[in-house]
Amino acid sequence: MAAIAGSVWVTATLFMFVLGGQALDLLRVNATSRNPPSTPTVHCWCASYPNLTVCSWPEPSLSPSTHYVATYSERHRQKVTQQCHLIQPGSSSSDLISASSPSSERLWHCHLPNLKLLTSYIINVTAVSSGGSSSHLSSFMLEDIVKPDPPINVRVSPNGIRNLLVEWSPPPSWANLDIFPLKYQILYQCKSRGTPKSFNLGPYEKTKVELKGLTQGGSYVFQVCAKELLGLGKCSDWSSPVQITIPRTKS
Secondary structure, eight states: OEEOTTTSOEEEEEEEEOTTSSOEEEEEEEESSSOOOOOOOOEEEEEETTTEEEEEEEOOTTOTTOEEEEEEEETTOTTSOEEOEEEOTTSHHHHHHHHHSOOSSOEEEEEEOSOOTTOEEEEEEEEEETTEEEEEEEEEEGGGSBOOOOOEEEEEEEOSTTOEEEEEEOOTTOOOTTTSOEEEEEEEEEEETTEEEEEEEEEESSSEEEEOSOOTTOEEEEEEEEEETTOOSOOOOOOOOEEEEOOOOOO
16 A cells, blocks of 8 residues: 555555455455545356346446456466446446346446356456546456346246145246256245245246245245255345235134
């Protein structure tokens, strides 16, 4: 870390490296005044293995004049860099991505096409303004950041006395179901006699499950998440909740 009196030039660098893993983070600030742009907080995920990788970061509310430069490279070939395709907040493409990963913030996105399997990458996102520049570098392997979008069209219907049929559809953005199937988990909460209880079931490779022996008069809320079949990355966010009450039968 270095500084010169009078605040003509300031340099601050923070390294974090995890040995034996794929995580590498480096935050660097180079400023020509006391007011550099905020360092981008970058999050990357692969919503459809292996061809749909996106990184995003929030647009700073106090720096409307900030613009970004985003590049990426293979970790062991850092001199060969490629430009990341930037998508501005508010564009139709940005709205489509944000709809699958909802956030109250206005987000910048960049698309990283045609990444190689089992290869470590470094992405560099630099915020530039009249006050200087701030950069975020992070390292990842595609297999570690797989995270499908949530399943859609979750339906719950009675299937006999005290039985429910839960059905759903895969996320439309997951383009290679035949080659890279998904598995699913069900989260449901039962509100019976005023006491809520949560249950996590699965994983299931199919897109419908029958649940038997449920409580008459009980109110149930269901959500489903999706994960790559072999366990790569993380489960998706939970789907929108669906609620149903099992009617009581007349004795």
